[in-house]
Amino acid sequence: MSQYRVPGRGRVDLSRPVDFTFDGRSYRGAQGDSVASALLANGVHLMGRSFKYHRPRGAIAAGSEEPNALIGTSRGAGRFEPNTRATMQEIWQGLETTSQNKFPSLKWDVGAVNDAAYMLFSAGFYYKTFMWPKSFWNKVYEPFIRAAAGLGTAPTEADPDQYASRYLHCDLLIVGAGPAGLAAARAAMAEGLRIVIVDENAEPGGSLLSEPQARIDGLPAWDWLDDELAALKAAGVRIMTRTTAIGYYHYNMLALCERVTDHLPSLPADTPRERMWRVRARQVVLAQGALEKPLVFHGNDRPGVMLAGAAQTYLNRYGVKVGNAPVVVTSHDSAWYAGFDLQEAGARVQAIVDTRPHVRDDLMDQARALGIPVRLSHTVTATSGRLRVSGVRVNPVSGAAVGAGQQITCDALLMSGGWTPSLHLFSHTQGKLAWDDDLTTFLPHETREACVIAGAGRGLWGIEAALTDGAARGREVAAALGHPGNPAAVSVENDRPGSGVSQKELPTDRNPGRAKAFVDYQNDVTAKDLRLAVREGMRSIEHVKRYTTNGMATDQGKMSNINGLNIAADALGRPAPQVGLTTFRPPYTPTTFGAFAGYQRGAHFEVTRKTPIDPWAEAHGAVFEPVGQWRRARYFPQPGEDMDTAVRRECRQTRESVGIFDASTLGKIEVVGPDAVTFMERMYTNPWAKLGVGRCRYGLLLGDDGYIRDDGVIGRMAEGRFHVTTTTGGAARVMNMMEDYLQTEWPDLDVWLTSTTEQWSTIALNGPNAAKLLAPLVEGVELTEDAFPHMACIECTVAGMPARLFRVSFTGEIGFEVNVPAPLGRKLWEILWDAGQQYGIVAYGTEAMHVLRAEKGYIIVGQDTDGTVTPYDAGMGWAVGKKKPDFVGKRGLARPDLAAKGRKQLVGLLTEDRSKLEEGAQIVFDPNQPIPMKMVGHVTSSYHSDAAGRPIALALVEGGHDRMGEVVHIPMPDRTIAAKITGTVFVDPENTRLKI
Amino acid sequence: MLLIHCPYCDETLPEAEFTYAGEAHVIRPPDPSALSDDDWQGFLFIRSNTRGPHYERWRHFHGCGRFFNAVRDTVSDRFLTTYPAGQPRPALETLTAASEDRK
Numbered sequence A: 001m002s003q004y005r006v007p008g009r010g011r012v013d014l015s016r017p018v019d020f021t022f023d024g025r026s027y028r029g030a031q032g033d034s035v036a037s038a039l040l041a042n043g044v045h046l047m048g049r050s051f052k053y054h055r056p057r058g059a060i061a062a063g064s065e066e067p068n069a070l071i072g073t074s075r076g077a078g079r080f081e082p083n084t085r086a087t088m089q090e091i092w093q094g095l096e097t098t099s100q101n102k103f104p105s106l107k108w109d110v111g112a113v114n115d116a117a118y119m120l121f122s123a124g125f126y127y128k129t130f131m132w133p134k135s136f137w138n139k140v141y142e143p144f145i146r147a148a149a150g151l152g153t154a155p156t157e158a159d160p161d162q163y164a165s166r167y168l169h170c171d172l173l174i175v176g177a178g179p180a181g182l183a184a185a186r187a188a189m190a191e192g193l194r195i196v197i198v199d200e201n202a203e204p205g206g207s208l209l210s211e212p213q214a215r216i217d218g219l220p221a222w223d224w225l226d227d228e229l230a231a232l233k234a235a236g237v238r239i240m241t242r243t244t245a246i247g248y249y250h251y252n253m254l255a256l257c258e259r260v261t262d263h264l265p266s267l268p269a270d271t272p273r274e275r276m277w278r279v280r281a282r283q284v285v286l287a288q289g290a291l292e293k294p295l296v297f298h299g300n301d302r303p304g305v306m307l308a309g310a311a312q313t314y315l316n317r318y319g320v321k322v323g324n325a326p327v328v329v330t331s332h333d334s335a336w337y338a339g340f341d342l343q344e345a346g347a348r349v350q351a352i353v354d355t356r357p358h359v360r361d362d363l364m365d366q367a368r369a370l371g372i373p374v375r376l377s378h379t380v381t382a383t384s385g386r387l388r389v390s391g392v393r394v395n396p397v398s399g400a401a402v403g404a405g406q407q408i409t410c411d412a413l414l415m416s417g418g419w420t421p422s423l424h425l426f427s428h429t430q431g432k433l434a435w436d437d438d439l440t441t442f443l444p445h446e447t448r449e450a451c452v453i454a455g456a457g458r459g460l461w462g463i464e465a466a467l468t469d470g471a472a473r474g475r476e477v478a479a480a481l482g483h484p485g486n487p488a489a490v491s492v493e494n495d496r497p498g499s500g501v502s503q504k505e506l507p508t509d510r511n512p513g514r515a516k517a518f519v520d521y522q523n524d525v526t527a528k529d530l531r532l533a534v535r536e537g538m539r540s541i542e543h544v545k546r547y548t549t550n551g552m553a554t555d556q557g558k559m560s561n562i563n564g565l566n567i568a569a570d571a572l573g574r575p576a577p578q579v580g581l582t583t584f585r586p587p588y589t590p591t592t593f594g595a596f597a598g599y600q601r602g603a604h605f606e607v608t609r610k611t612p613i614d615p616w617a618e619a620h621g622a623v624f625e626p627v628g629q630w631r632r633a634r635y636f637p638q639p640g641e642d643m644d645t646a647v648r649r650e651c652r653q654t655r656e657s658v659g660i661f662d663a664s665t666l667g668k669i670e671v672v673g674p675d676a677v678t679f680m681e682r683m684y685t686n687p688w689a690k691l692g693v694g695r696c697r698y699g700l701l702l703g704d705d706g707y708i709r710d711d712g713v714i715g716r717m718a719e720g721r722f723h724v725t726t727t728t729g730g731a732a733r734v735m736n737m738m739e740d741y742l743q744t745e746w747p748d749l750d751v752w753l754t755s756t757t758e759q760w761s762t763i764a765l766n767g768p769n770a771a772k773l774l775a776p777l778v779e780g781v782e783l784t785e786d787a788f789p790h791m792a793c794i795e796c797t798v799a800g801m802p803a804r805l806f807r808v809s810f811t812g813e814i815g816f817e818v819n820v821p822a823p824l825g826r827k828l829w830e831i832l833w834d835a836g837q838q839y840g841i842v843a844y845g846t847e848a849m850h851v852l853r854a855e856k857g858y859i860i861v862g863q864d865t866d867g868t869v870t871p872y873d874a875g876m877g878w879a880v881g882k883k884k885p886d887f888v889g890k891r892g893l894a895r896p897d898l899a900a901k902g903r904k905q906l907v908g909l910l911t912e913d914r915s916k917l918e919e920g921a922q923i924v925f926d927p928n929q930p931i932p933m934k935m936v937g938h939v940t941s942s943y944h945s946d947a948a949g950r951p952i953a954l955a956l957v958e959g960g961h962d963r964m965g966e967v968v969h970i971p972m973p974d975r976t977i978a979a980k981i982t983g984t985v986f987v988d989p990e991n992t993r994l995k996i
Numbered sequence B: 001m002l003l004i005h006c007p008y009c010d011e012t013l014p015e016a017e018f019t020y021a022g023e024a025h026v027i028r029p030p031d032p033s034a035l036s037d038d039d040w041q042g043f044l045f046i047r048s049n050t051r052g053p054h055y056e057r058w059r060h061f062h063g064c065g066r067f068f069n070a071v072r073d074t075v076s077d078r079f080l081t082t083y084p085a086g087q088p089r090p091a092l093e094t095l096t097a098a099s100e101d102r103k
């Protein structure tokens, strides 16, 4: 057994040794140890290097507030986790851990040169150092910042673990299973009341785990705790451990992150690594306790310097002496007890140094009885030692005068600057804080949430105070829930109530400008940095924070915020409450992305919508692309074909014979009712009143600002029934917009809107043989020019299936769209496919569809338009019903800016060198103008076109409609391409190919 | 996550069921073409950006699908009330009292 393990102390099971590694070296701990406690039991204090100066650091705390001892943990491929708090990670047989921010080794680190050069890195160094010369940015500054930035190393492999998400509803949620939280549960519990207690630690008990000396109601604290937990469980109270309340959101919703497997030596099957709980509680009790503050003095970050309360926890909960010859330095009574406990456990406490001139008699007496030297009215001015503290320099203080320093040899330095209530979750509720002058800290004051604070979280100190207050708060919330609550009277012996004073940085006899007195350990912010920030003009605490990065590390200033505030307030010469506190935000502790993502990862990240014809496309080797949430067949390569070749073949066969295309993803809305035509007149730009039943029309939808929002072919199936189609991506938006106008602007109209997108399978047939292929299958109409002309629609049967048949074309060829009930789509597709073999039918995907439509100058909303394009800009003034008194967007189109000359207008572009332009490329008029050039538009669509015999492009160009035949220029990285402005129709401008 | 009362379903439900739809009581003029450019611009673009109780629209998107109005305090992010579309603005004095009662 190591010389630092104290048999008979602590809750770890020494009969169950656990072996783990740290930086490749094997160590032995005991079941119940954290990585930090097990390393300390082996005499290891050096656990990491600091972020900025790479200073050697050890664990300073014993809980989740730990800023220094961040480690990487791993358990095989993909299961590497950086920035784990060594104080929270439980050890298990075979656990591998590594330190961070070191190169090449923890004990000898080249980055520590930053420490020597630290004047360079003082407050605001990011803003000062990297300003000039500008040319240094790319080659010097950015690589430097990138190399220096970031804690730990990100994992490189995909995370194989599962993460779960759950909801939980309860009447009372209690955060913190310490004395206050347990007493609150006991006082509130009642038949039928659902009570949940959560605690981030491996076991409930909170501060009781570190104070076994107390006797509660006549029982030793730990026996009382066992009884209490049993009674609560028997009453149905749910106690969740290893579960951190990370955020407090509106209306009493809290997020809890439960760590399910990180403490287990082997991973159980079918178990998530973590579980994110979303809890809606009728009442909340926050019993999170308080966090101990460090003292701020030169060298307060050396390994072996730690919080006195942490040392007490390591001793009493884990059975570990953090040193054999510790010194205590404090401004609060609580640290004296840590010294007493260590002395009784066999350590030789070298001194208790207190900054205060007077300390309670009983503490003085006990120190004397234990033989511990005491120095009152003393300050600490330095520590010595390289990788571990070996001595401390203390000086007497008399008024403002600091006397001569004396060296005390030690192997650990336990400090306490008093305690700060844990305000984080309360702060998430936008709760107001109130400054307490006696405690020199902020206390929770008012919140809109149904929430109360109990115990040390509101500045009360000692087990009896926590139990009494917890019970009172428990009864308070019980009353709010309509229950009387339970009486409670506790008696506590060997309690350790106490008080203290709050300090800014400790006085020193040396130059404070050279002191490395750390306030924020994780971000390496010193007291000097904070004072410098104030000298350089920062007045608000928010500015001081950002300038120095104090409190901006992953621990969110759990230890540094109040010390930082006290120092900044002193430098500003203003009282702390006037300087104010920065805001805490969720999550309370760093939380894995996995826990937030839950089930929504991989294939479950987003819904993938597939049409009924999708399996056919997959079986025929389609390459897919996502369009909104849909996956659509992009092209159907044959063996040896790349995309270009396949698309050219699909286009050619369609124009030569017939192509079949799955258009089922088109949005479809059924507009029905006596006022359906009035509604359509008002929504779309086009006139609808005179459109006969059995006819369809291309419809254009604007916003009231006059810009194009969507388009699609709309068929009038009956007097009061329209079959509206929308773009694939716009379906939900259009439906929402229609509902908005119908419900809120025109509630008098008698119209129903139904989304029918997934009710229909839509198959498009295009090409000179389309009618020949389809005609034999259609009953109810003859597919002739007279009986069923272009832009006709009808309800009929196709291959015996009920169908809505449209004669429309998005290719310039003879075209049909057959809508059949969705489940029949695949069957119809296969019938058409088989029947089409005699014509050499081709299945084409979205890429060929894009080429075919671009060759005809048909726009794609969202590609050729961008939310600032009017129908006139797009060359579609013909679609605007100018005689209609009103439609959505009519008044917008008359806005002066929209009617102005020189707007960007949609035109065709043909490159002079016959190269294909890049979509998104910027256009200029004069290629010889100085940089930055005036950009006058951009390429919106660009394709190789066999039908046009050359590459074609669509573009938005300033005043383009008046610039036909002019040459514009497209500067690219390697050259500038000249292109002639043309009309947008590249193939068959007279539409001769539409005729059967 | 906010809890929102749908006045049509008469249920208080999580925010995830709803979508926000901008300021309420901005009424589209019956004859937009009769408006001056300034008035039309006012209707189209100008919103109150209120600090405090704000009249706004929500849609019970994953529920009944209805648009309705709400008064929400933009400082506290608390709903003071919700009411069907088409009803007049409730007076703020009555609402503040009602919201205090909820505490």
Ligand SMILES: [Zn+2]
Pocket: B006, B007, B008, B009, B010, B060, B063, B064, B065, B066
């Ligand atoms: Zn509803």
